[in-house]
Every structure is written in structure tokens, then in C-alpha cells.
Amino acid sequence: MMKTLSTYLSPQELAKNFSAFHAVDLVKLLDQYATEELLLFCQQLSLEQLAIIIEQSDLALQLRIVQQLSTEKLLKVFTYMSKDDIADMLGELPIALRKSLLKKMKENDRVILTELLGYPIDSAGGLMTTEYIALNENLCVQQALSKIKEIAPQTEIITIIYLLNNQKQLVGTVNLRDLFTHQEEKLLKDFKNPNVLKVYPEEDQEQVSLLVSKYDLLAIPVVNHRDLLLGIITVDDIIDVIIDEQTEDLLGLAGVDKEERLKAPLIDSVKKRLPWLIINLATAFLASFTIGLFEGTIEKVVALASVMSIVAGMGGNAGTQTLSLMVRSIALGEVSFKEDWRLIMKEFSLGFINGAITGLITAIIIYWHYHNVFLGLIILLAMIGNLVIAGVFGFTIPLLLKKMHIDPALASSIFLTTMTDVGGFFIFLGLAQLFLNYLV
Amino acid sequence: MMKTLSTYLSPQELAKNFSAFHAVDLVKLLDQYATEELLLFCQQLSLEQLAIIIEQSDLALQLRIVQQLSTEKLLKVFTYMSKDDIADMLGELPIALRKSLLKKMKENDRVILTELLGYPIDSAGGLMTTEYIALNENLCVQQALSKIKEIAPQTEIITIIYLLNNQKQLVGTVNLRDLFTHQEEKLLKDFKNPNVLKVYPEEDQEQVSLLVSKYDLLAIPVVNHRDLLLGIITVDDIIDVIIDEQTEDLLGLAGVDKEERLKAPLIDSVKKRLPWLIINLATAFLASFTIGLFEGTIEKVVALASVMSIVAGMGGNAGTQTLSLMVRSIALGEVSFKEDWRLIMKEFSLGFINGAITGLITAIIIYWHYHNVFLGLIILLAMIGNLVIAGVFGFTIPLLLKKMHIDPALASSIFLTTMTDVGGFFIFLGLAQLFLNYLV
Structure with missing residues (x-):
């Protein structure tokens, strides 16, 4: 069209x-x-x-x-x-x-x-608008309705009316529909809702969006520390925030700048994606040097070279599962930083169980292929070890980054990959070196 | 508290x-x-x-x-x-x-x-509510206001009033504030907004949420194919949809079920995460067997074992960048399936450039470490090759899955990893085998 x-x-x-x-x-x-x-x-x-x-x-x-x-x-x-x-x-x-x-x-x-x-553009103050209806709570319904008729054309959200006391502090809200169902001489304060969720202007936009989505709000008021109404944030702006933050998390986990677009010019994309690849290259070299430590062992049992990639890869997959769940839970405000440390034991056990099951499958196939029961045993142990590493670090890395006020979505995966690659190769090849006599 | x-x-x-x-x-x-x-x-x-x-x-x-x-x-x-x-x-x-x-x-x-x-729970019909205000467009402002006073307590969104013609078809909307600014005897149809965005009940909830967020709506009407108003979908439900769909995409890319929660019982988490790990295990074995094809070569040049992991890993990283960008663009409705196929050339070039740069860095370090210029050359070529594979498949896999009506977020990464692992090992070790005389 x-x-x-x-x-x-x-x-x-x-x-x-x-x-x-x-x-x-x-x-x-x-x-x-x-x-x-x-x-x-x-x-x-x-x-x-x-x-x-x-x-x-x-x-x-x-x-x-x-x-x-x-x-x-x-x-x-x-x-x-x-x-x-x-x-x-x-x-x-x-x-x-x-x-x-x-x-x-x-x-x-x-x-x-x-x-x-x-106000910073990603704060409540940066998001708020000053077009809203605020009335003195001592007005009656009739007075309120005639005021609203005057103000209505200039406001963004007409459904919620903010009530102020004589000191201009925000003390409640009434819904427009309440004005239609109460008698004309009734005072607003007599049927106001006094529980108003509100935010300060310096509040981060992600926190604001969590409140609005949790409580199904059409708008949330912004007040200063003396409870004076500064503005409101409307739900359409909140939706933009939610989509932006989500884009940032999903792309961040993969090392893509949230501003990048598929249709961006080639040179822009190179500039935005290359730095992440170079950081990953450093990680890859760390893993490579770990393997290099065991070149003598690999030379004697060359089968190790093809099997070791399974251990590192599976650790990466399992760790990414835990990591993504953590990043999402943190974004949705579902993680409290006290009791949740106990959940680490669950991820430990989960890594152990999943490692044991996938390790057993791998061990059987490897035994069937190479006819060496010790190679099978080593890979079983290495899988358990690496999936435990994956679970524990997939859980703790985002938590630690969050505590250090670093966005977990942007930096977690590089640390995790380092742990599961280096850890996976080290455990597997280390075990192989220990039991070398049984493998040759 | x-x-x-x-x-x-x-x-x-x-x-x-x-x-x-x-x-x-x-x-x-x-x-x-x-x-x-x-x-x-x-x-x-x-x-x-x-x-x-x-x-x-x-x-x-x-x-x-x-x-x-x-x-x-x-x-x-x-x-x-x-x-x-x-x-x-x-x-x-x-x-x-x-x-x-x-x-x-x-x-x-x-x-x-x-x-x-x-209606299915994830369709427009499943999301809609029947509490809304719909008036005949031939009413005047005064009649409308008195009707609204009656209906208001039972509706979800009071700001938008839907206008029906005498055949009960949806023909427009007026905003409540318009009623306050027009004279009492004015007919609604004289100041209605005739451009109403609407959806059919079978529409997928993700499409509905895209419309609501794009056009900053507080609600969107659902009509049948004869334009009769069936219900409306309110913005608070749309926010839930946006958050759910996003959770599904982010977790799906990592192979986590969208229903899984950090605090779920251990056994539930095992059941939900294990299947994905087992699918990945199949991929890992494919890669492992690819390496196995070249065991003879690795036996002669054991350095290959530590270097090959760099090629496969970097391919995975670059591919995940493209893949995440694609999955997000598809979710946000930014990808049209015609002209965008041309963008594949950009991803090809991007893979080539990023492969050449990271490959060159790798080659220099490898040369400095092993003092073999051919090993450096081979890794440079393999990196270019694998990052081109990563870009092209990171782009096409989600597009193909989408065309086949499979959620790209749920299945893309497994195919991509297979391509970059198998591809990376095959290109690198294949080149090594070809130029074996120069490496030993």
C-alpha cells in the first residue's frame, strides 16, 4: 500500500x-x-x-x-x-x-x-509528561467534571485523575468512571483511592516498567521527595521501554549492540560486531592454550582430539540455559539477592544430573566406537564436572555482575564460555593424562 | 514488608x-x-x-x-x-x-x-474482553454522556468509545475527551475518527501486540468478518503478551522452556532442560565425527587439535550474532520476506570481513607460537570460510523456519551450531590435510 x-x-x-x-x-x-x-x-x-x-x-x-x-x-x-x-x-x-x-x-x-x-532519557523523569489532570481533593464531583472539561483536551490520560491536598501533595486518585457513579455534591476525597503507586524521577526506566506491567497501570505518577506531583508516565511509553530493554537483553547475550539493525550499512555492522568477536577470540585462545598444555597426551591418544569438543560444547549449552534463565529472571525482577543464593545448590544438582545422563549416553557411544572403557569413564566424569561448572557459573556470573551494577545480559556469556571451555578441556584432558596408561 | x-x-x-x-x-x-x-x-x-x-x-x-x-x-x-x-x-x-x-x-x-x-488462548479472541462502550453513531453528545454514565462501571477502558452504525458494524471511534469539547447536540458521527485499527479473533497475539505498540493504542477492537464488534483487547493484556513472547524468544534461543522458572523443583528442571541437551549431544557427536575423519592428520600435526577449537568457536559466536538479530527483527515484524533476502549479501560480506580480521589476528599469534606460516594461512582461510557460513546460515535458518511456520527462536540455534561446528572443523582440518606436507 x-x-x-x-x-x-x-x-x-x-x-x-x-x-x-x-x-x-x-x-x-x-x-x-x-x-x-x-x-x-x-x-x-x-x-x-x-x-x-x-x-x-x-x-x-x-x-x-x-x-x-x-x-x-x-x-x-x-x-x-x-x-x-x-x-x-x-x-x-x-x-x-x-x-x-x-x-x-x-x-x-x-x-x-x-x-x-x-533528567536522563532512561529515567522516570526523562519518560514523564506533564499533561495530566490533577485536582484538589476537596472539590466535589460537579466541580471536578467542569474542571475536567476544561483540561481534557490537553492531557494524555484522561481516565485517571490525580488528587492533591492543599499542600499540593499527591494523596490519591479517582477514576473518571467514579465521577459518573457518585452524586454531584460528593467530595473527591470521600471516594479516592489512597494507595497510589508512584516513582521518583531518578528511578530507572526498567524498574518503572516492572511496576506498570505488574499492577496493570495505564499511567504512573512521578513525584519528588516531598510528594509533589512532577508528571506522569503513560503506558505507551512503558511499552516502548519494555521492547527496548528486551531487545537489549536478547541481543546483548549474543554480543550484538542493541542499536544495530539488519539493514544498517555494512561498515556500521562491522564496527559493532567486530569488538565482541575479538573479545571472544581472546577466550578462544585461552581454551586453545589449555588444550596445548596436553598436546603430549593427545599425540599419544589422538581420539581425545575428537572427543574433547563434546565436553566443552555441552558445558557451553548447559551453562547458556542457566544463564538465560537468570538474565530473564533478573530483568523481570524475580530474583531477590538474598534467598536466591540458595538456588545455587539446585543448579549444582541439575548440572550433576544432566551431566550424568548425557555423560552416560556419550560414554556408551564412545565405548562402542573406541572399545576403551576408561575413555568412556573419563568422559562421563568430565561431563558431570563441566555441567556442574556450567550450572554454578551460569547462575553466579549474572548475579555478581548485577551486584557490580554491570548489565548481566551484556557481559555474562563471555565469562561463562571461558569457564566452560577452559574448564571442560582441562577436566577432560587432565583426567586423560592421569589415566594415560589405561588409554594407550 | x-x-x-x-x-x-x-x-x-x-x-x-x-x-x-x-x-x-x-x-x-x-x-x-x-x-x-x-x-x-x-x-x-x-x-x-x-x-x-x-x-x-x-x-x-x-x-x-x-x-x-x-x-x-x-x-x-x-x-x-x-x-x-x-x-x-x-x-x-x-x-x-x-x-x-x-x-x-x-x-x-x-x-x-x-x-x-x-478461541485459542494465544489468539485475539482469547485475549479480548467484552466490557467496552459501544454506541450508535447517530447519538448526540448529550445522549452519549448519559449512556456512558450507565455503562461506565462495567467497562475496562472508558477513554475510547466505539461507534456502530445501524447494522451494528464498527464504523469509528470517539475519544471521551471529544465529548467534553463538542456541543451537546452534536452527533457522534460528525466528529468520529473513521480510521479504526481492528483485528479478527483468529489473529495471533504477537501480531496484535505489534499493532498496539506501533500505534500507541490503549485498546484494539476485535471484529468478525462482517465488521461486527466482538470485543476489545486492552493494553494491560498486551503488555503481558509482549513480555511472554519475549521470554519465549530469549529462553528459546538457549533451549529453555518458557514455562521454566528458576525456583521450579529440581526434577521439573531436569525434565525441561535435558531434552535440549540431548539434541545438542547429537550435534556434538556430528562435530566429533567430523574431527575423527582427520585423526590421521592430527596425529601428524598435533597443534591442529588446539587450534581447531578456535575456528569452530568463532563461527558459533559470529553466527549467534546474526541469528539473534534475525530472531529479534522477525519478532518485531521488521523483516519482510521479499526484499530482505537481498540482505544475505550483506551478511556474506560481513562474515568475510570479520573473518579476515579475526583470522589475521589469529594467524599472527599462531605463527608467533608455532613458527609455521602455512598453519597461519590455513587458519586465516578457515576463519573466513566459517564466518561466511555463520553469517549466511545465521540469516537464512530463522527465515526458512519462519516460512515453515516453526518458531525461529526455538529451533534455529541447534541448526546453526551444527553448521558452524561441522563446517569449521571440516574446512580447517580439510585444508590442513591438503597442505599437510607444508605443516609437518
Whole structure:
């Protein structure tokens, strides 16, 4: 559909049919426009339509669009945008342009935006918007409804109304539907929900997303340490956070930068993937040198060379199972760092059992192939040993990294591979060297 | 806090302080209660409080609670629960109990629930709820507002109002805030948004979640093929879907069942992780037999045994990078299956470049260690070859599996490891055998 559109509709025609399409899709078309086509398109749009387009654009397109607009027009467009989106955009503009825009804004807007700009982009403060409905809890239903009619067009979430006491502290919420079911003269504070989940602006976005998903919230308020309401974070931004954090974890485990895209230029991909491969190369050399220690033994029993790869490989597989489960549990906030240390015994036993079973299968096949019962016994012991190593380190490495405030998803696997490779080769070849007389 | 609670508060006291806690947290306490404590607790609760507790409980706890209640009381509790939650719970109850409950329900509820029960749990139909506001588009603002006052207490999402034509077909939406900004006598259809994103009940939940997150929706309507509104899916359920699907992908890549939990009993974990390890064992033997083909060569140049593991390992690492990127891109709906086949050339080149660079580093170190320029050359060629294999198969395996309607996250890595292990050993040892005269 999109292809057809760009082929048949001129920028002006597209602008005229603005409302027939979703902004998300329009923006993809604009990306392909030359600058003058973009200008033609923007000239046809109303201020509100421009705001919608800017909100949906990525940074590069935002900058191109902003350059088409006069400062005055841009400020007018801002009145249709939510403060968090304006702040995000301002944060990326050249400093001079940002300052000149802020200077020309209304005092009130400038204060809010400067504050929003002060929080890190991955904190609650960076995510929050200031478009919400907050009312004094001493209002009655009728007063509340008439206030809401005034404020509604400027808010993001209309369903939840935040209640403030006379000191402007957040003391509860009422749901819009409650206003419809209570009598007009009833005070808001008489049917408020006083248990409001709230976060401080410095809270990490991942923690915020855990709260919102756990408690099925449509929005969560952000307060300062005196309980003054600073803003709210809406569920659509939370979904973006969840997807981003998930992408980071899944790609991080494989040593891929979360910013990399399949369609990125070749040279970018080389720059992003090569460092991880080089770190892994160091690990591979460690394993290789471990094998090198036993070259004398391998020379005498060359079968060891083909069997040893099984031990190291299986350790890697079992360790990755534990590691992935840990990384996911940590991300979902399911791991407490006290009692869970006891779980290490479970991973130990699991490694032992799985090692014994897969080791036995391997031992039988190896015996059947090489007719040497000691080679079978050695591989059984080595498999048990390496799968125990895999379980214990797959469990402890992410936990330790988390304690050191390093993202477990980004660094765990390299340490784990080192342990299971070096450990696997060392145990297996070490045992082989010990029992060399029985193998030759 | 929770520990303290369970120690100091009796079930009755806890029930009396019901509103002081979040249901999510209460449910965790109930999990630890013996059956008679649970009964004491439930007896103190109002019907609405029971409904809240049941909605937040997992299946096991739901069943325990349901067993405390008479059928009559349970049916009353249902009136406070949303239809999708009732359906999910009914779906898990023993058939006899389910049938008896359905039989005693009001005709209207029974029809809705039977329909909800008919959809797979991971489809749009299985996710949808029937609590929403749908109005005839020919109503005016005033009529709409008074209808909403009636319906509001029974709906999940009040912000979006679905508009039906006289044939009951979904023709648009209005936002609640629009009702506040338009005059009382204005007709809804005059300011409706006619572009409604909607899904059919058989749509896969992952596709639905992509739509909701892409277009920042609070809810998405489900219609049948005659455009009759069947239900809506709310954003809180979508968040659960996103988290579940992501857990499945991340754990699946590592060969862990998405249902496994760190705290699962040992025997469950053995049962869930062992099958994957045994499949991997088959792969490991394939690699081992590949090495076995070249035992004669290794016997003559034992250094090959320690160097070969580098080639296979690096192939695995590079392949996993491409594979994870592919799996994530497929999950996020970023891969179209036409033009993207051209991207295979990029992965080919990427493998070549990264193989050449890491291969060169390896060759230099190997030369410095073994003083044999041919061994260095061979490893350089083998690294290039194996990283090209890794890139091409890391890209094509998930794509092929997806085309065959197999979840790429669950099966890709086993095929990839086979390719990079067998491929890596074969290329390296094969080259070594070809140039054996230069190595000895």
C-alpha cells in the first residue's frame, strides 16, 4: 500500500489526504522524500497535523522538518505536542537552536521543559509528561467534571485523575468512571483511592516498567521527595521501554549492540560486531592454550582430539540455559539477592544430573566406537564436572555482575564460555593424562 | 514488608485491612496460607474484593479459592469480574464444574463466555474482553454522556468509545475527551475518527501486540468478518503478551522452556532442560565425527587439535550474532520476506570481513607460537570460510523456519551450531590435510 502511495500521490495530495492515513505510516513515506518534497508537504499541513507528524518522526526526520519551519511556527506547533515529546526533541537539537526556542517560549513552558531536559532519557523523569489532570481533593464531583472539561483536551490520560491536598501533595486518585457513579455534591476525597503507586524521577526506566506491567497501570505518577506531583508516565511509553530493554537483553547475550539493525550499512555492522568477536577470540585462545598444555597426551591418544569438543560444547549449552534463565529472571525482577543464593545448590544438582545422563549416553557411544572403557569413564566424569561448572557459573556470573551494577545480559556469556571451555578441556584432558596408561 | 505482614496479621486482620494493600501483593501472601487460613480470609471479604483477589491469582490459587465458595457465591463474584478473566479461569476448571457454572449463569453471560472459551488462548479472541462502550453513531453528545454514565462501571477502558452504525458494524471511534469539547447536540458521527485499527479473533497475539505498540493504542477492537464488534483487547493484556513472547524468544534461543522458572523443583528442571541437551549431544557427536575423519592428520600435526577449537568457536559466536538479530527483527515484524533476502549479501560480506580480521589476528599469534606460516594461512582461510557460513546460515535458518511456520527462536540455534561446528572443523582440518606436507 505504501509503495503505491508514494508513486501516485504528490506531496500536496498526500497532505490533503492526511487524515486517511496513520501518522506512523505517513512518516515512513516522508523519510523517502527529498527536502523540497518535504517542504511542499509541510506547507499544506495544519499546525496540529505538523505536531502529529513530528511526534511520530525519528530524530533525523524531525530535524529535517524543523528546518522547514520558522521559529514562530515551530513554537505554535509545540502547543499541540506533549511536553515529554518536545523535551525529547529539544534535547537532540543543536544547542543554539534549543536555547533560542526555549527563550521564546512562555515562562511556564520554559520552566517545565528545562526541568524535563534535566533528567536522563532512561529515567522516570526523562519518560514523564506533564499533561495530566490533577485536582484538589476537596472539590466535589460537579466541580471536578467542569474542571475536567476544561483540561481534557490537553492531557494524555484522561481516565485517571490525580488528587492533591492543599499542600499540593499527591494523596490519591479517582477514576473518571467514579465521577459518573457518585452524586454531584460528593467530595473527591470521600471516594479516592489512597494507595497510589508512584516513582521518583531518578528511578530507572526498567524498574518503572516492572511496576506498570505488574499492577496493570495505564499511567504512573512521578513525584519528588516531598510528594509533589512532577508528571506522569503513560503506558505507551512503558511499552516502548519494555521492547527496548528486551531487545537489549536478547541481543546483548549474543554480543550484538542493541542499536544495530539488519539493514544498517555494512561498515556500521562491522564496527559493532567486530569488538565482541575479538573479545571472544581472546577466550578462544585461552581454551586453545589449555588444550596445548596436553598436546603430549593427545599425540599419544589422538581420539581425545575428537572427543574433547563434546565436553566443552555441552558445558557451553548447559551453562547458556542457566544463564538465560537468570538474565530473564533478573530483568523481570524475580530474583531477590538474598534467598536466591540458595538456588545455587539446585543448579549444582541439575548440572550433576544432566551431566550424568548425557555423560552416560556419550560414554556408551564412545565405548562402542573406541572399545576403551576408561575413555568412556573419563568422559562421563568430565561431563558431570563441566555441567556442574556450567550450572554454578551460569547462575553466579549474572548475579555478581548485577551486584557490580554491570548489565548481566551484556557481559555474562563471555565469562561463562571461558569457564566452560577452559574448564571442560582441562577436566577432560587432565583426567586423560592421569589415566594415560589405561588409554594407550 | 510482606514477611512482616504474614507474621503479624491473622487472615481476618489481613482481610479487614484489604484496601491498604495491592491485590498483587496480597495474592503472594495467600499463596503461603494453609487451606483453613485461606477460608478464614475469604469469608471476611466482600464479593468485589473476592473478585479482585481471584483476578490477580494464578491458576493454582484460583482453584483453591473457588473451592471455598459455593456456586451461588461464585456466580455473584463473577458479576464483578471482566468476561475475559472469567473465561480464562473457566477454561482451566474441571469440565464438570465449568459446565455447572455455565448452566447456572444468565443466558446472556453464558453466550458470551462460551464464545470467549472457543478461541485459542494465544489468539485475539482469547485475549479480548467484552466490557467496552459501544454506541450508535447517530447519538448526540448529550445522549452519549448519559449512556456512558450507565455503562461506565462495567467497562475496562472508558477513554475510547466505539461507534456502530445501524447494522451494528464498527464504523469509528470517539475519544471521551471529544465529548467534553463538542456541543451537546452534536452527533457522534460528525466528529468520529473513521480510521479504526481492528483485528479478527483468529489473529495471533504477537501480531496484535505489534499493532498496539506501533500505534500507541490503549485498546484494539476485535471484529468478525462482517465488521461486527466482538470485543476489545486492552493494553494491560498486551503488555503481558509482549513480555511472554519475549521470554519465549530469549529462553528459546538457549533451549529453555518458557514455562521454566528458576525456583521450579529440581526434577521439573531436569525434565525441561535435558531434552535440549540431548539434541545438542547429537550435534556434538556430528562435530566429533567430523574431527575423527582427520585423526590421521592430527596425529601428524598435533597443534591442529588446539587450534581447531578456535575456528569452530568463532563461527558459533559470529553466527549467534546474526541469528539473534534475525530472531529479534522477525519478532518485531521488521523483516519482510521479499526484499530482505537481498540482505544475505550483506551478511556474506560481513562474515568475510570479520573473518579476515579475526583470522589475521589469529594467524599472527599462531605463527608467533608455532613458527609455521602455512598453519597461519590455513587458519586465516578457515576463519573466513566459517564466518561466511555463520553469517549466511545465521540469516537464512530463522527465515526458512519462519516460512515453515516453526518458531525461529526455538529451533534455529541447534541448526546453526551444527553448521558452524561441522563446517569449521571440516574446512580447517580439510585444508590442513591438503597442505599437510607444508605443516609437518
